[in-house]
Amino acid sequence: MTRSDLVAHLADRFGQLTQRDTEFAVKTILDAMSDALARGHRIEIRGFGSFSINRRPPRMGRNPRSGEQVLIPEKLVPHFKPGKALREAVDAQLPVDDSTV
Numbered sequence: 001m002t003r004s005d006l007v008a009h010l011a012d013r014f015g016q017l018t019q020r021d022t023e024f025a026v027k028t029i030l031d032a033m034s035d036a037l038a039r040g041h042r043i044e045i046r047g048f049g050s051f052s053i054n055r056r057p058p059r060m061g062r063n064p065r066s067g068e069q070v071l072i073p074e075k076l077v078p079h080f081k082p083g084k085a086l087r088e089a090v091d092a093q094l095p096v097d098d099s100t101v
Helices: 003-013 019-038 084-092
Strands: 043-045 049-056 059-062 069-072 075-082
Touching: 003 019, 019 043, 019 049, 075 084
Parallel strands: none
Antiparallel strands: 043 049, 049 075, 059 069
16 A cells, blocks of 8 residues: 555545645655654554664675675664554454465
């Protein structure tokens, strides 16, 4: 599902909201989440999951073309941990693989 799919789905589900209002609401929520993570805060949405920041330490890598070693600097990366309810909902909806039938 893309961002525009989410906006369209919410606009269809809540008829009192216009497409523009729904788009603004989704943008506001995602911006608030991005800002909170950028400030180092943790976000927890009960029944869905939590977002946090993980630190990746510096390490040595290789340039694939030349083979020379390159220092890859430390990074802070967003991390999502699904909640129990989300894990169970996804597991209950286990898709059937049609290629093995």
